[in-house]
Amino acid sequence: MSGILFHKYGGEDLDSYYPIRPECQADVPKVRFKARAGKTLSARRWHAAFSEDGHLDIAKVLRRIQRGGIHPSIKGLVWEFLLGCYDPNSTFEERNQIRQQRSDSKFLLCYFFSFFTEHRGLISYTNHFRQQYAAWKTECQNIVPIIGSGKFITAAIVTDDGQSLQDSNRDSLDQGWHVDGTISDKKVLQWMLGLHQIDRSLVFYESETNQAKLWDVLAIYSWVDNDIGYVQGMNDICSPMIVLLENEADAFWCFEHTMRRLRENFRTNTGMIGVQSQLSTLSQIIRTIDPKLHQHLEDLDGGEYLFAFRMLMVLFRREFSFVDALYLWELMWAMEYNPNIFSLYESNSSTSDGRQVNDKQLKQCGKFERKNVKTGQPDKTSALSVFLVASVLETKNKKLLREAKGLDDVVKILADITGNLDAKKACNEALKIQKKYLSKRLDLLRFLCVLMDIRSLLL
Secondary structure, X not given: OOOOOOOOOOXXXXXXXXXXXXXXXXXOOOOOOOOOOOOOEOHHXXXXXXXXXXXXXXXXXXXXXXXXXXXXXXXXXXXXXXXXXXXXXXXXXXXXXXXXXXXXXXXXXXHHHHHHHHHXXXXXXXXXXXXXXXXXXXXXXXHOOOOOOOOOOOOOOEOOOOEEOOOOOHHHHHHOOOOOOEOOOHHHHHHHHHHOOOXXXXXXXXXXXXXXXXXXXXXXHHXXXXXXXXXXXXXXXXXXXXXXXXXXXXXXXXXXXXXXXXXXXXXXXXXXEOOHHHHHHHHXXXXXXXXHHHHHHHHOOOOOOHHHHHHHHOOOOOOOOHHHHHHHHHHHHHHOOOOOHHHHHHOOOOOHHHHOOOHHHHOOOOHHHHHHHHHOOOOOOOOHHHHHHHHHHHHOHHHHHHHOOOXXXXXXXXXXXXXXXXXHHHHHHHHHHHHHHHHHHHHHHHHHHHHHHHHHHHO
16 A cells, blocks of 8 residues: 555554645544444454455455444455455455456456447457557557656646647646647547546645546546546545555556446436436435425425435545545445456446345345345445435434525535534445335335236226
8 A cells, every 4th residue: 555654453543544734634524433443344354354265255354344344454455355356256366367467468458448348339349459558558648648657737738629739838748748730539639628627636645646646547547438538526436546556557447346336427418417317216215215305305496306416426525534435435335245246347247137146145245235136126326325315314304304495505404414424324324214215115016016906806
């Protein structure tokens, strides 16, 4: 782990693992998470969960994480399993081979480009794209040489119609980029237009090298996924990967696997935002479990739940301190964990069949996913994060009903949660709401079946 201090386990100040600039400390929410012996997954417990040849007892690990999170000294390593970068049933040797392939073999682009080919039709799947990660980065460097140089772009380098701005932006020119003539390739132009928008001003990034590393990963991702490109908020998702994983390829793959869950949230079309499908699910959940609150929000013209946009977009990153946001994410990923996630990603399957598990695998699922598998609940728009927002709304139920006279009041009331949410308590409340919601849906389904039976008898 790069730039992270190591301490004796138990009760240490976790702020020291992710130092905050002194001038920014007043604006950062107070850290609530504490590593607790016997509950938090420690380095000792983590290493003990592996067999001699490297098979991981993922069920044991999930139980520990859901009880008390992950100690910072091993957080990045554990995340690689939670996000499906590695199969817990693999050996040390098999994972080393995968890591090597993803860093510098023909496998990487074959894998990633095939994913986009199957799901979005972006790029043809041919041997031409069987290149190594370094070659992929070189492709971007050939267009914008500053990539990989340890520096980054802070201003636009081309106009909307592809004209170079290098003459009017000497600072960017001095940083090491060069464009000849007019950019006519639509993909290249779209990519270059977004490069300067990548926000690298997060308070925990103190070195230009780390900022440039974040920028490189986001720039390369937006080059490949040009259908989405770079969207503000992606930096909030990517930055922890850069902090936790020293190897750039490892950080990239953690980010890429996270984006598989969140990618559609960042899609923006005319008149529609990608996260709207989850907002619609949130509306359905509140309408089912708390019709009075839902009606009140509708009366305030808030029935589309756009006030929850940011929470879902960046997974509550702005509502928590950096330490607590990481704790929340790993709790969510542990609760959503499905033992088939690695094979599902490797096969690039977009169907729900890959989530089906047998009785043994069911015990390896997280609490939230186990309920989903049993009920056949879809896994995208009904993600744990949606129920988490619902739990926040339920927590503020009385205040919203009593004090909210308009959407501005709703936003103000929800803003009070910043720095005041307990991640574990919020996740547990989300699980309760999931149970209540699924129960009410089942009751409704049974009622509809009875009506159909009565109708058939009458006919």
